[in-house]
Amino acid sequence: MQLSAAISGFRLTDVSVELGGRSVLSGLSLTLTEARIGILGRNGSGKTTLLRLLAGLIAPKAGQLTLDGIDPFRDRKAALGRLGILFQNPDHQILFPTVIEELAFGLRQQGRTEAEARAIARTRLAAEGRAHWAEAATATLSQGQRHWLCLQAVLLMEPGTILLDEPFAGLDLPSQIRLSRHLAALPQRLITVTHDPASLSAADRILWLDGGRVVQDGPPAAVLPAFTAAMDRLAAADRDAALPDMTPPATTQPASQTD
Ligand SMILES: Nc1ncnc2c1ncn2[C@@H]1O[C@H](COP(=O)(O)OP(=O)(O)OP(=O)(O)O)[C@@H](O)[C@H]1O
Numbered sequence: 555m556q557l558s559a560a561i562s563g564f565r566l567t568d569v570s571v572e573l574g575g576r577s578v579l580s581g582l583s584l585t586l587t588e589a590r591i592g593i594l595g596r597n598g599s600g601k602t603t604l605l606r607l608l609a610g611l612i613a614p615k616a617g618q619l620t621l622d623g624i625d626p627f628r629d630r631k632a633a634l635g636r637l638g639i640l641f642q643n644p645d646h647q648i649l650f651p652t653v654i655e656e657l658a659f660g661l662r663q664q665g666r667t668e669a670e671a672r673a674i675a676r677t678r679l680a681a682e683g684r685a686h687w688a689e690a691a692t693a694t695l696s697q698g699q700r701h702w703l704c705l706q707a708v709l710l711m712e713p714g715t716i717l718l719d720e721p722f723a724g725l726d727l728p729s730q731i732r733l734s735r736h737l738a739a740l741p742q743r744l745i746t747v748t749h750d751p752a753s754l755s756a757a758d759r760i761l762w763l764d765g766g767r768v769v770q771d772g773p774p775a776a777v778l779p780a781f782t783a784a785m786d787r788l789a790a791a792d793r794d795a796a797l798p799d800m801t802p803p804a805t806t807q808p809a810s811q812t813d
Pocket of ligand 1: 597604
């Protein structure tokens with residue numbers, strides 16, 4: 555898929571990230587310009603951290619990160635117009651008591667009046683066959699419905715890049731199929747974190763992370779078979795290596811008191 559040449563994408567130069575005093579991402583030098591990019595990796599490999607870094611929600615410990623030439627961490631206003639993020643858990647995203655308020659919020663942040671923002675939100679709800687949702691309480695929506703609401707809130711802001719963290723998690727099969735079709739038709743750049751290699755078969759590029767580093771970067775035909783084979787090998791003798799070793803140091807036994 556081709557994107558407009560005016561969109562120059564993310565550039566990372568030797569970026570590292572520390573959380574809680576330990577290194578979570580290191581040595582990342584990447585230029586991300588493709589329209590469909592997937593991020594694969596085991597639990598704790600750093601996928602969500604990379605997405606949060608790209609979104610400007612956390613700062614690199616070292617190195618440089620830009621999106622279309624701006625620093626998304628320092629220049630939040632410019633970043634807001636360029637990218638949207640769909641979190642894995644919609645409860646981390648929804649701020650307002652009603653659907654219409656939730657949908658209008660991002661548009662207000664972009665400078666629309668309250669009346670304009672609500673009108674745009676109502677038009678979108680009607681187009682999606684959900685006009686009757688406008689005054690519904692967000693707390694009464696199911697997990698999948700909340701997920702849908704978050705995605706619509708992001709799409710209404712029309713960002714050039716959308717960051718998606720496990721977009722299919724918690725959705726029933728019809729909702730997954732519908733969302734998949736919807737995402738495939740979007741003109742935006744999509745960067746998707748997932749545990750499901752099959753969902754990335756049509757991606758332009760896949761980054762495989764392990765231990766906070768990129769272990770393979772390439773098209774699905776190269777990365778997916780290598781990733782799947784490595785996961786099959788690990789499945790036989792699995793242990794979660796991503797957490798620091800919490801084993802207490804061996805204690806020195808007191809010398810015996812015998813004379
Ligand atoms: N706030 C934090 N403070 C300290 N360590 C953190 C913090 N957030 C994440 N980590 C650590 O960073 C590493 C990467 O976490 P991250 O959430 O990016 O992994 P992930 O690949 O998205 O995992 P999963 O597939 O389980 O969602 C993990 O080892 C995790 O324990």
